[in-house]
Amino acid sequence: MAAACAMLLFVAGALIFRSSQPSPDPGEGRWVQAAEELTDYDVTLKLLPDSREISITERIAFRNCTGEALRDLVLRTWLNAFQSEDTSPAAAEELYDACYPDGFSPGYLTIHDVQWNGEQRPYAFNDAAQTVLRVDIPPLPDGEAGEMTLRCVAKIPVCAHRTGVVDQTYQLGNVIPQVPLYQAHAWRTDEYVPIGDPFVSPCANYSVRVYLPEEYVPACSAALERNADGSWYGKIQAARDVALCVSPNYVMASGRAGNTPVYAYALSREGARRAMEDARKAIETFTSLYGDFPYPSLSVCSVDFPFGGMEYSGLVMIGQTYFLDTWKDTLELTVAHETAHQWFYGLVGSDQVNAPWQDEALCQYAMLRYVRARYGQSSFDSLKYYQVDAPMMERIPGSLTPGSPIDYFGSLTDYSAIVYGRGAALLLALEEMLPQGIDAFLAAYADRFAYQFVSRAEFESFLNTWAGADCSPLLLDYLDTAH
Numbered sequence: 001m002a003a004a005c006a007m008l009l010f011v012a013g014a015l016i017f018r019s020s021q022p023s024p025d026p027g028e029g030r031w032v033q034a035a036e037e038l039t040d041y042d043v044t045l046k047l048l049p050d051s052r053e054i055s056i057t058e059r060i061a062f063r064n065c066t067g068e069a070l071r072d073l074v075l076r077t078w079l080n081a082f083q084s085e086d087t088s089p090a091a092a093e094e095l096y097d098a099c100y101p102d103g104f105s106p107g108y109l110t111i112h113d114v115q116w117n118g119e120q121r122p123y124a125f126n127d128a129a130q131t132v133l134r135v136d137i138p139p140l141p142d143g144e145a146g147e148m149t150l151r152c153v154a155k156i157p158v159c160a161h162r163t164g165v166v167d168q169t170y171q172l173g174n175v176i177p178q179v180p181l182y183q184a185h186a187w188r189t190d191e192y193v194p195i196g197d198p199f200v201s202p203c204a205n206y207s208v209r210v211y212l213p214e215e216y217v218p219a220c221s222a223a224l225e226r227n228a229d230g231s232w233y234g235k236i237q238a239a240r241d242v243a244l245c246v247s248p249n250y251v252m253a254s255g256r257a258g259n260t261p262v263y264a265y266a267l268s269r270e271g272a273r274r275a276m277e278d279a280r281k282a283i284e285t286f287t288s289l290y291g292d293f294p295y296p297s298l299s300v301c302s303v304d305f306p307f308g309g310m311e312y313s314g315l316v317m318i319g320q321t322y323f324l325d326t327w328k329d330t331l332e333l334t335v336a337h338e339t340a341h342q343w344f345y346g347l348v349g350s351d352q353v354n355a356p357w358q359d360e361a362l363c364q365y366a367m368l369r370y371v372r373a374r375y376g377q378s379s380f381d382s383l384k385y386y387q388v389d390a391p392m393m394e395r396i397p398g399s400l401t402p403g404s405p406i407d408y409f410g411s412l413t414d415y416s417a418i419v420y421g422r423g424a425a426l427l428l429a430l431e432e433m434l435p436q437g438i439d440a441f442l443a444a445y446a447d448r449f450a451y452q453f454v455s456r457a458e459f460e461s462f463l464n465t466w467a468g469a470d471c472s473p474l475l476l477d478y479l480d481t482a483h
């Protein structure tokens, strides 16, 4: 997610241009090798705009790589959290009016069928918000595989959030049920809290087929191409998730960053062109700093929500306000931050619930680094003052630190200042301390842990080895000490 929170503005005006069809060119990337041992998802989606529903058929070829026998499989059904005001992440007081300007609107999944290896299996939700679907399966030894089939219908709420529909634009983050990370002999069952991104998932391979009414333009983590039957199809390997944004109002601009196709979808031709250029520049800058782009393509989508942006593998959502001419600098910074997540979140996964700094502070630093690479030291210095120095000088109530888990935070403002701003200060301190600088470390970190999940302890251990010194006191000071 991006640090800045936009005030919502309504973007009016008829759309004149219609997108042309993207031309995916996935090519051969390093994700191909990473994909070999991963779970395969085959997902078919059909949008029914009249009822705001999406029918979902999902086949999951699950490989048990947990190191132990499993008696159940968990799917995270995040959409169900939107079912009631008590559990919706959009219904927090700070967000409610921006997310539900016309009042509360429920979103949920209706499950029709759950099968394992062709047989119906008992299932139950394990949490009040019904975001943890636990399916009993016959014992599955480590190293063995099986196939789960899930058929369900997603009711999309009228909600300006990472999941919702606004003015015919479907913002479909975290709608497709997926298997979470298995860690410490248990599935991750984190609560869908309103602040931060509570999604912790291993990389997996996704094939996606989408059926849409003719006038809808789809953007997807997997670049889609049109089939003869009118459906859209694409795939993405070694991805943390798959998100889509579809709208009859999208205009698309396309370009390339090296071998990587870049698509941007917005409500105006100029907005799409600008976002595509920003993403292209961000990919080029971060590729030179942190290694090759980790996915076959990147899509940047204008959405209506009260956040700056939101990252998914191969797709980022950006608040539509930033596409206005007067916000173009903010658009560029937000696109840079979200694009950096393709490396620090997508390529290198980390615990976004208990250590949100591990992707957010890195991406905020990467955004500053982008500015220095593109616009020079003085631009970097002035942005650093607002983004890092000012949060360091702020009086923060309580004992919140950048190392705090997301559910400690009660406001987006605090979360942003502490995890992003003060968190980025750690990276700037490491830049001073490490003989080869922080960028060389981050490039080595991205390479070493590509398509894996990295705990804070592993980050620290790798850093200490890299530095040839014990950096733990520095991390303790920046991440765990309230100033």
Ligand SMILES: [Zn+2]
Pocket (backbone or CB within 6 Å): 001, 002, 003, 311, 337, 338, 341, 359, 360, 363
């Ligand atoms: Zn972020």
